[in-house]
Amino acid sequence: MGQTMNVQPATALDYRRLAEKKLPRFLFDYIDGGANDEVTLAANVRDFQAICLRQQVMRDVSSIDTSSTLAGEAVGMPLALAPIGLAGLFGRRGEAQALRAANQFSLPFTLSTVGICPLEELRALSSKPFWFQLYMIRDRGLIKELLLRAQANGCTTLVFTVDLAVTGMRHRDMRNGIMSNNLKNSLAKAWQIGTRPGWIWDIGIMGRPHHFGNLAEVIPEPNDQAAFRQWIGSQFDPSVTWEDIAWLRSLWPGKLLIKGVQEVNDALAAADAGADGVIVSNHGGRQLDGVASSISKLPAITAALGGRVEVLMDGGVRSGLDIFRALALGANGVLIGRPWVWAMAGGGEAGLRDLLATFKRELEVAMALTGVNRIAEITPAQLDNLR
Ligand code: FNR
Numbered sequence: 001m002g003q004t005m006n007v008q009p010a011t012a013l014d015y016r017r018l019a020e021k022k023l024p025r026f027l028f029d030y031i032d033g034g035a036n037d038e039v040t041l042a043a044n045v046r047d048f049q050a051i052c053l054r055q056q057v058m059r060d061v062s063s064i065d066t067s068s069t070l071a072g073e074a075v076g077m078p079l080a081l082a083p084i085g086l087a088g089l090f091g092r093r094g095e096a097q098a099l100r101a102a103n104q105f106s107l108p109f110t111l112s113t114v115g116i117c118p119l120e121e122l123r124a125l126s127s128k129p130f131w132f133q134l135y136m137i138r139d140r141g142l143i144k145e146l147l148l149r150a151q152a153n154g155c156t157t158l159v160f161t162v163d164l165a166v167t168g169m170r171h172r173d174m175r176n177g178i179m180s181n182n183l184k185n186s187l188a189k190a191w192q193i194g195t196r197p198g199w200i201w202d203i204g205i206m207g208r209p210h211h212f213g214n215l216a217e218v219i220p221e222p223n224d225q226a227a228f229r230q231w232i233g234s235q236f237d238p239s240v241t242w243e244d245i246a247w248l249r250s251l252w253p254g255k256l257l258i259k260g261v262q263e264v265n266d267a268l269a270a271a272d273a274g275a276d277g278v279i280v281s282n283h284g285g286r287q288l289d290g291v292a293s294s295i296s297k298l299p300a301i302t303a304a305l306g307g308r309v310e311v312l313m314d315g316g317v318r319s320g321l322d323i324f325r326a327l328a329l330g331a332n333g334v335l336i337g338r339p340w341v342w343a344m345a346g347g348g349e350a351g352l353r354d355l356l357a358t359f360k361r362e363l364e365v366a367m368a369l370t371g372v373n374r375i376a377e378i379t380p381a382q383l384d385n386l387r
Contacts, residue, residue, distance in 0.1 A: 009346065009347060009351070009354070010358065011318070011319065011358070012318045012319065012336075012338070012339035012342060012343065012355060013318070013342075014346075015339070015342040015343040015345075015346040015347060015351060015355060016032070016338070016342040016346070017346070018342075018345075018346025018347060018351075019031070019090070019341070019342045019345035019346040020032075021346075022196065022198060022199060022345055022346060023090060023196065023199060023345055024189065024192040024193045024195070024196050024199060025176065025192045025195075026173075026176035026177075026178050026188075026189055026192055027089055027090060029172040029173065029176055029178075030086070030170075030172070030173055030176075030178055031084075031090065031338060031341050031342070031345070032172070032338070033170055033171070033172035033173065033286070034168075034170070034284065034285035034286050034289065035168035035169050035170055035171075035285060035286050035287055035288065035289040036168070036169050036171060036289035036290070037171075037289055038285060038289065039285075039289050039290055040282055040285035040288070040289050040290060040291050040292075040293065041284065041285025041286070041289075042285075043285075043292065043293040043296075043316075044282070044284065044285055044293045044294055044295070044315040044316030045316040045318060046293070046316075047293040047295050047296050047316065048293075048295050048316050048317070048318070048322045048325055051295070051325045051328075051329075051383060052383065052384035052385050053321070053324070053325070053328075053366065053369075053370055053382060053383060053384060054370060054381070054382050054383060054384045055369055055370065056369075056370055056371035056382070057369075057371070059371035059372075060373075061367065061368040061369075061371060061372070061373055062373075063373050064364050064367050064368055064373050065373060065374055065375070066078075066360055066363050066364060066367070066375060067106075067375070068332075068333065068375040068376075070108060070310070070312070070332065070333045071108070071131075071156070071157045071255040071257060071276060071277060071310065072156075072255055072276075073108065073129070073156065073157075074106065075106055075107055075108065075333070076105045076106035076107060076360070077105070077107070077320075077323065077359070077360050077363055077375075078323065078327060078331075078332060078333030078334065078375060079107055079323055079333060079334055079335070079336065079356075079359065080102075080107055080108040080109070080110060080131065080312070080333060080334075080335045080336075081098055081102050081107065081108070081109045081110055081335065081336065081340045082110055082284075082314050082335035082336060082337040082340070083110040083111065083112035083113075083115075083131075083133035083159060083161070083259075084112055084115075084337055084340070084341055085112045085113070085114035085115065086112075086114060086115070086116060086212075087112070087115060087116060087117075087341060087344070088115065088116025088117055088203075088207060088210065088213075089116065089203060089207075089210065090203075090341055090344065090345040091203065091207075091344045091345050091348060092202050092203050092206055092207035093116070093117055093121070093207055094116065094117075094207075094341075094344055094345075095109075095111055095112075095115045095116060095117035095121075095122060095213075096117050096121060096122060096125060097344050097348060097349040097352065098340055098344050098349075098352060099111075099122050099125065099126055099130055100125065100126075100349055101344070101349050101352040101353045101356060102130075102356075103126060103127050103128050104353055104356075105353075105356045105357075105360065106128070107356065108130065108131050108157065109122075109126075109130045109131065110130070110131040110132070110133050110159050110335070111130060111131070111132050111133065111155075111214075112133050113133055113134050113135050113137075113146075113214060113215070114212050114214075114215070114228075115212070115213055115214065116207075116210055116211065116212065116213055117213050118211075118213030118214050118216065119132065119149050119150060119153040119155070119213070119214060120149075120153060121213065122153070123153035123154055126154070129154045129155060129156040129157075130154070130155060130156075131155060131156065131157040131158070131159055131257075132146075132150040132155040132157075132158055132159065133158075133159040133160075133161055133259070134146060134147075134150075134158060134159070134160050134161070135161050135164055135236055136160075136162075136236070136237045136240040136244060137235050137236065137237060138234070138235050138236075138237045139218075139235060142218065142235075143248075143251075144251065146214060147248075147251055147252055149214070151252075151253070151254070155254065156254050156255060157254055157255040157256075157257060158248075158252050158254060158255070158256050158257070159257045159259050159279065160245070160248060160256060160257070160258055160259065160275075161259045161260050161283075162240070162245075162258055162259065162260045162261065162266075163259070163260025163261075163262075163281065163282065163283050163287050163288075164236065164260070164283070164287065165236075165238040165240070166238055167232070167236075167287075168283070168286050168287040168288060168289070169289070170286060176188070176189070177189070179226070179228070179229040180226065180229075181224075181226045212228065215231070218231065218235075219231050242269050242270075242272075242273045245258065245270065245273040245274070245275065246273050246274060249273060249274035249275070255276040255277070256274065256275045256276050256277075257275065257276060257277040257278065257279055257310070257312065258270040258273075258275045258277070258278050258279065259278075259279035259281050259314075260279065260281050260282075260283060260287075261278045261279065261280055261281070261301070262280065262281070262282055262291060262292070262294070262297050263297070263301075264300050264301055264304040267280070267301045267304060267305055267311075268304060268305070270309070271305060271308050271309045275309060276309055276310060277309045277310030277311065277312060277332070278301065278305070278309060278310075278311055278312070279312045279313065279314060279335065280294050280297055280298050280301055280311065280312070280313040280314075280331075281294055281313065281314045281315055281335075282294055282315055283315075284314065284315050284316075284337045284338060285315065293315065293316060294313050294314060294315035294316065295313065295315070295316060295325070295326060295329065298311070298313050298326065298329050298330060298331055299329050299330060302329065302330030302331065303330070310332045310333075311330065311331055311332055312331060312332060312333045312334060312335060313326050313331050313334055313335075314334060314335035314336065314337060315337075317334045317335070317336050317339070318339060319358075319359060319362050320358070320359040320360060320361065320362025320363035320364070320365070320366060321362050321363075321366050322334070323359065323362075323363050324362075324363055324366035324367070324370075324378060324382070325383075327375065327378040328378050328379060328380055328382050328383050329380065329383075330380075336359075339355060340352055340355070343355040370382040
């Protein structure tokens with residue numbers, strides 16, 4: 001595809017290449033990269049590819065239906081858009097574009113704590129409730145305010161991320177000086193932005209304001225990465241424990257999903273603390289490099305929870321086939337991070353709609369050719385040599 005970019009993009013990776021051409025290098029790297037040597041990032045994708053499906057024929061697959069439920073809501077397929085910070089820098093009002101595309105497929109969109117579009121902006125254009133993601137912030141008064149705002153704006157599900165006690169060592173971002181405003185780094189970033197005039201107009205100018213929409217009162221300066229970093233350093237709370245989840249549970253009346261669990265004991269603790277579900281995740285390989293892939297951790301967690309709470313997973317899902325693989329290993333659903341950002345950055349809202357349609361079609365093909373008609377019928381029986 002590298003030589004023939006005028007052809008219609010078909011896959012998440014095709015959109016990745018388009019995104020690379022449209023975004024300034026430091027922003028593309030921020031999306032694309034992982035922690036340290038990106039070993040976990042690569043394992044997330046590779047381990048999916050190693051899971052073989054079992055082709056089964058002559059089963060009457062004339063009534064394929066991908067619909068299901070996630071966190072108590074009807075969905076067009078068991079897929080949600082993961083929270084992505086700063087998405088409004090990758091597409092004009094990026095979160096809004098993604099929400100509209102997700103609505104079209106009856107899929108949940110998750111707004112990040114550090115999204116560019118505020119809750120109110122999304123509420124105004126959404127035909128359906130969306131999900132809100134939160135990190136634990138030291139200022140518990142601010143947490144309460146954010147929860148009330150999320151509720152007032154119709155959010156049904158709170159995704160609480162627990163794998164960011166500290167920020168992972170992302171070498172690409174360090175090389176690009178992404179969080180530093182010293183003269184050398186600023187000039188380098190300005191140079192990269194200068195090579196993408198389309199981005200300057202479409203997002204840099206027409207996509208304003210670039211506040212962290214939900215935190216505009218505490219970080220008022222648009223585009224101030226240094227203020228952002230300082231705020232993260234002082235406000236992201238590394239002292240958080242399961243007791244804080246119980247506190248959060250008492251405040252949040254909707255569904256609560258704990259995101260960033262990799263181990264059985266943590267998944268059980270999340271359920272004990274009153275969560276409605278866990279998201280098996282290593283933050284897309286952006287936090288602790290060297291941990292195992294999410295998909296390899298999934299089966300033990302679904303077995304241990306035994307249906308007590310919902311189990312979702314993310315990390316490395318790149319197609320509808322991967323959705324199928326995760327479901328066969330016991331997940332109720334999956335989230336995608338980079339694929340939706342690549343499609344939105346590379347092809348806008350239409351690009352993301354196109355990619356979601358492809359994922360749905362791929363899931364339907366996998367169901368038809370493994371001999372099942374309903375999501376609930378997908379089990380390990382549709383898998384071959386499990387490694
Ligand atoms: C993320 N992720 C993330 N997670 C979260 O809980 N809050 C956030 O603000 C962000 N921000 C963010 C930005 C970018 C650019 C990426 C790539 C990821 C993690 C995300 O929700 C999800 O866990 C991973 O992206 C899943 O892996 P894949 O699908 O990207 O392989």
